[in-house]
Amino acid sequence: MAGLYVHIPFCKKRCLYCDFYSTTLLERRAEYIEAVLREITERKSETDEPIRTIYLGGGTPSTLPANDIARILAAIGMQEAEEITMELNPGDATAGYLQDLKNAGINRLSIGIQSFQDHLLRTIGRRHNAQEAIEAVHMAQKAGFDNLSIDLIYALPGQTMRQWEEDIETALSLDIQHISCYGLIYEEGTALTHMMEKGEIESIDEDIENEMYDYLCNRLKKAGFEHYEVSNFALPGFESKHNSSYWDGTPYIGIGAGAHSYLPPVRSWNINDLNAYIHGIKRGTPERGQEVLTEIDLYNERVMLGLRTSKGCMLSPSVDRRLTVGNYSKTGLLREEKDGRVVATLKGIHVLNRIIEDLMI
Template identity: 40%
Template sequence: MAGIYIHIPYCKQKCSYCDFHFSTNLNSKNELIFSLLKEFELRKNEIQEPIETIYFGGGTPSILTNNELDSIFDALQHHFDLSQVKEVTLEANPDDLTPEKLAYFKTTPINRFSIGIQSFFEEDLRLMNRAHNAVEAENCIKLVREFGFENITIDLIYGSNTTTHEMWQQNLQKAVDLGVNHISSYALTVEEKTILNRKIEKGEWKPINDQHQSDQFDYLVQFLEKNGFIQYEISNFGKPGYFSQHNSNYWKGVPYIGFGPSAHSYFGNNRAWNIANNAKYIQALKNNNLPIEIETLSLEDQYNEMMMIGLRTIYGIDPNVVKSTFGTKIFDYFNLEIKELFKENLVQQIDGKIVLTKKAKFFADGIASRLFYVD
């Protein structure tokens, strides 16, 4: 089985914290959709196996018109084996989820929504420069469920200076009260070339407080666990039966192919990515060229990637797989480093797999980097 990721690089407005590839200028959208369909055709032979999951990310995929989505699904059906598809996710902003749009979505293969709520409070939404308001944030979840969609995940952001602990607790309680079965939650991160970074550098906004974020992360983990959620990845919490199949396959190393500007692909020993420029992407495909770069992963690269991804998930790292896949030299290094992490109570072994302890989860990436192998 394999997955398909489709990047839709358009948004109504720019969120203050976002550094993903997107544009608020929609003038090239028709041309880009045409180029996307051309990319499907040119790359159809890269994946021979049946497709299990499809994920529309962005940007804001819910900005697409009905005709544009229809053309994408028609082309996917024509070029790929979709007979085994189990999950089709569409990222959406609350203000796009109108009754008319949801009625249309019921006629498509879409069966899962990832909704960018971020917060149910106006103070947070204003700081993040979101396109929706607090009322729309709540109402869209009710509306999506009224239309019969139960497989819903929402994004929530913690650790903003506008988000008090009481507000964070209310955000999580409201999500649970609304019947949400999956939550992806991330710390507000200051990335270069974002509005948030510029405001902080100018002294207009306070810097992010690490302890504030750590405290809210701890509450997030404890609260959702008490309410029947499983933290199956550092930032992802789902009730049984509602884990993201698409993202879980990423973390398990299942091959996937990415379409659209800046989209990434993974085929085991190879990683590829499209150019992160809409105009150049369109022009290349007009000339039947693929605007793509391909990297062959060394054994060390593959090992380091396994460490980074494995420690972020409940699936963990299997020492036997490390030994059989990467050989004695890397396995001996792994054993040496992992012993130190055991001594510091940062990792534990469950059912033969090495996973992080609770206290270590907020520092997952830093801990994983201690296991990286550099020849």
């Protein structure tokens, strides 16, 4: 089984914290879609395995008309796809649009809500408000979507513990199946980072950020969600199949500007530039980089990704288990399973980078 990712790099407005590759040049959408359709046709046979998951991410895929989404899905072919996810900005949701997406074949939505507090949404430059976010979820449910995920961000500037608790309660009241939560990162060069450097906003204290994360994990567990990856929580049976395949080494093809592909042992990536991407595809000489992963690279990647999940990972015999794993188990940072897998505990997740570094070879 394999996955297929399509990157839609358009955003109506840039959020202040974002360092993803995206552009506000919406007038280039039509020629971009033509390039994407051509790349799909040329590349979908790169894997013999059936495409089990499709993910339209961005950027903001919901800047595209539903008709373009339908063309993309038709070009991929959905016969074997079990999960077809699209990211949706709450500001783009209308009853008609959501119904059209459902009719086009989308069966899972990932809604970029980020916060249910209007003042925090304004601080980070999102273009929707809390009411629109809640309405987007209700409209999606009415359109028949029964597999919904929302994204939330914590440790936002000025956010209190109380506000974070309220956000989680609001999320739980929406009858959704999946929640992805990320601590805000001040990426170099973003507008939000400049604001922090100029003293216009203050970052949240690290202890409070950790408290927010622990509260989240405990509260969602109590509500029946499984904490199946560091930032991801799902009701049983609703784990993201597409994202899980990234973490367990399933092959995937990435289509569009900046998209990455993994067809073991080769990883490749399309150029991160709208013009260069479109022209490369038109010329028939796509601008794509690649690297061949060695056995050691593949092992290190398994450790890095596996330890982020509740399944954990198997370790190479060359890792001194007694010294590394033994110490981490004693201090409650790692758990050793009977079959030899090691799994990071909640306490361990707070120092995961250090553990991963120690277990790599």
